[in-house]
Amino acid sequence: MRVRTRLVVFGAALPALALLLAVVAAGVVFRLSLLRALDRALLAQAAVESVSPFDGPQNAPHLHLGHSPLVDDVRSFAPREALYRATGELVAHFPENGRIPDPPAPGEGEGGPQLSTRTASDGRPVRALVVVVRAPWGEPYVLKLEGSLGELDATMRLYWQATLGLVALVSAVLFALQWAQAGRMSRRIADMTGYLPKLRGGDLEWRLPADGTGDEIADLRVALAEAMERLLLARDAQERLIANAAHELRTPLGVMRTEMDLALRKERSADELRQALAGARGEVDRLSNLAARLLDLAALGKVTWQRSEGDLALVVRDAAEAYEAEAEGRGLAIELDLPAQAPAEIDVQMIRQALDNYLSNAIAHAPSGSAIRVGLEQEGEGYRVTVRDEGEGVPAEEAERVFEPFYRGSKAKKAAGAGLGLSITRAIARRHGGKAYLVPREGRGAAFALWIPRRVW
Numbered sequence: 339m340r341v342r343t344r345l346v347v348f349g350a351a352l353p354a355l356a357l358l359l360a361v362v363a364a365g366v367v368f369r370l371s372l373l374r375a376l377d378r379a380l381l382a383q384a385a386v387e388s389v390s391p392f393d394g395p396q397n398a399p400h401l402h403l404g405h406s407p408l409v410d411d412v413r414s415f416a417p418r419e420a421l422y423r424a425t426g427e428l429v430a431h432f433p434e435n436g437r438i439p440d441p442p443a444p445g446e447g448e449g450g451p452q453l454s455t456r457t458a459s460d461g462r463p464v465r466a467l468v469v470v471v472r473a474p475w476g477e478p479y480v481l482k483l484e485g486s487l488g489e490l491d492a493t494m495r496l497y498w499q500a501t502l503g504l505v506a507l508v509s510a511v512l513f514a515l516q517w518a519q520a521g522r523m524s525r526r527i528a529d530m531t532g533y534l535p536k537l538r539g540g541d542l543e544w545r546l547p548a549d550g551t552g553d554e555i556a557d558l559r560v561a562l563a564e565a566m567e568r569l570l571l572a573r574d575a576q577e578r579l580i581a582n583a584a585h586e587l588r589t590p591l592g593v594m595r596t597e598m599d600l601a602l603r604k605e606r607s608a609d610e611l612r613q614a615l616a617g618a619r620g621e622v623d624r625l626s627n628l629a630a631r632l633l634d635l636a637a638l639g640k641v642t643w644q645r646s647e648g649d650l651a652l653v654v655r656d657a658a659e660a661y662e663a664e665a666e667g668r669g670l671a672i673e674l675d676l677p678a679q680a681p682a683e684i685d686v687q688m689i690r691q692a693l694d695n696y697l698s699n700a701i702a703h704a705p706s707g708s709a710i711r712v713g714l715e716q717e718g719e720g721y722r723v724t725v726r727d728e729g730e731g732v733p734a735e736e737a738e739r740v741f742e743p744f745y746r747g748s749k750a751k752k753a754a755g756a757g758l759g760l761s762i763t764r765a766i767a768r769r770h771g772g773k774a775y776l777v778p779r780e781g782r783g784a785a786f787a788l789w790i791p792r793r794v795w
C-alpha cells in the first residue's frame with residue numbers, strides 16, 4: 339500500500355467509518371429509549387383507564403380520557419383509545435371523531451399487556467397496547483391504546499439529519515487534510531527516493547534541498563545528507579590516496595630507470611655496476627615498504643575487526659620489546675612506564691600496528707644516545723599511550739598535517755618512509771573510538787599520544 343493510500347485509509351477512511359458506526363449505534367439506542375418512554379406512557383395511561391371503566395351510570399363502560407378536563411393540556415401524550423367487548427363489539431372510544439383503533443384479534447391481550455408496533459388503517463405507524471380488563475360481573479373487555487410514532491420518527495429524522503450531516507462534514511475535512519498531508523509527505527519521500535538513483539549514477543555533488551519541518555522525514559534527510567557528505571569526503575580522500583600512491587610509485591621507478599639507463603649507456607666496471615645495483619636495491623626497498631604500507635591501509639577497510647578483551651599494557655610492552663634491538667643498534671634506550679595491567683576491548687594486532695608506527699618514527703628521529711619514553715596511563719574512560727623522543731620534534735603548524743597520508747614533513751629526507759604510518763595509526767585509533775594526536779611540545783623532541791576507550795559502545 340502506498341504511503342498516501344495508507345494515510346488516507348488509516349487517517350481518514352477508518353476514523354470516518356468508526357464515527358459513522360458510533361452515530362448509527364447511538365441512533366439505535368436513542369430510538370429504543372424514545373420507544374421505551376412511549377411504552378411507559380401507554381402503560382401508565384392503560385393503568386389509569388383500567389382502574390374504573392365501569393363506574394359510570396348503569397355500569398356503562400366508558401373511557402376517562404374523553405371526560406378528562408386536562409385532555410387539551412395533555413393532548414400531545416393522549417393516545418387513541420378504544421374499549422371492545424371480547425366479541426369485537428366497540429363499546430367506547432377516544433377521541434370522539436377520527437380514526438378508531440382496530441378491533442383486537444381473537445385472544446389478543448389475554449396473556450397480559452401486549453405492546454407492538456404496527457401500521458394503522460390510515461397507513462401511519464403506531465405503537466399499540468392491548469390489555470384485557472374484567473368488568474366487576476366478570477365479563478372480559480379489551481382496552482386498546484395507540485400512540486402515534488410520528489413525533490418519535492420526526493425526532494429520529496432530525497437526529498439522523500444532524501448527526502449524519504456532521505459525520506459527512508467531519509469525514510470530508512479529514513479526507514481533505516489527510517490527502518493534502520499524505521501528498522506532501524509522499525512528495526518529500528519521493529524527493530529522497532529520486533535522490534538515490536542519482537547517487538547510484540555517481541552524482542555525489544547533488545544536494546538534497548533543506549527541509550525545515552523538523553520531523554522524522556527531515557531527520558532522515560539530514561542523515562542522508564550527512565552520509566553523502568561523508569561519502570564525498572571518503573571518495574575525495576580515496577582519490578587523493580590513489581593519486582598520491584601512483585605518484586609515490588612513479589618516483590622510485592623513475593629513479594631506478596635512470597640508474598639502469600646510466601649503467602647500460604656504456605661499459606661499466608664491476609664496482610660501478612654494483613653501485614648502480616645498490617641504488618636500485620634502495621629504491622626496491624622503498625617500493626616494498628610503500629606496498630606494505632598500502633596493504634596496511636587496505637587492511638583498515640576490513641569489515642570485521644577482531645576486537646576482544648585484551649591487555650593494552652601487554653601490547654605496549656610487546657611492541658617496545660620488539661623495537662629493543664633496533665633501538666640499541668642506534669644507541670637508543672627505550673624506557674617504559676606502564677601499569678601492571680590495562681584491560682580494554684581492542685583489536686590487539688591493529689593496536690600493535692598503531693604503536694609500531696609511533697615507535698619506528700621515534701627511533702628514526704631520536705638522536706643517538708637519547709631515550710625514548712613510552713608511558714601508559716588512565717585518562718577518562720580509557721587509556722593514553724604516549725611515545726616521546728628527543729629528536730627534532732614536529733613544528734606546531736604541522737601537528738595535523740603529519741597525520742595526512744603521504745605527508746612526510748617539511749624537513750623530510752629523500753629516503754624517508756612512505757608518509758603513511760601516522761595516518762594508519764589515526765585510522766586505527768578512530769576505529770576503536772579513540773584518537774591519535776601530537777601532544778603540544780613541552781620541551782625537546784616529539785610526543786605522540788594514542789587514546790583508546792576501555793570499551794567501544
Ligand SMILES: Nc1ncnc2c1ncn2[C@@H]1O[C@H](COP(=O)(O)OP(=O)(O)OP(=O)(O)O)[C@@H](O)[C@H]1O
Pocket residue numbers: 627631695699700703727729730731732740741745746747748749750754755756757758759760761784
Ligand atoms: N617522532 C617524530 N619526530 C619528528 N617528526 C616526526 C616524528 N614522527 C613523525 N614525524 C614526521 O611526520 C611524518 C609522517 O610520519 P609517518 O609515520 O606518517 O610517515 P613516515 O614515517 O615518513 O613513513 P612510514 O609510512 O614509513 O611510517 C614523518 O615523515 C615526519 O616528518
Ligand SMILES: [Mg+2]
Pocket residue numbers: 695698699755758759760
Ligand atoms: Mg613512520
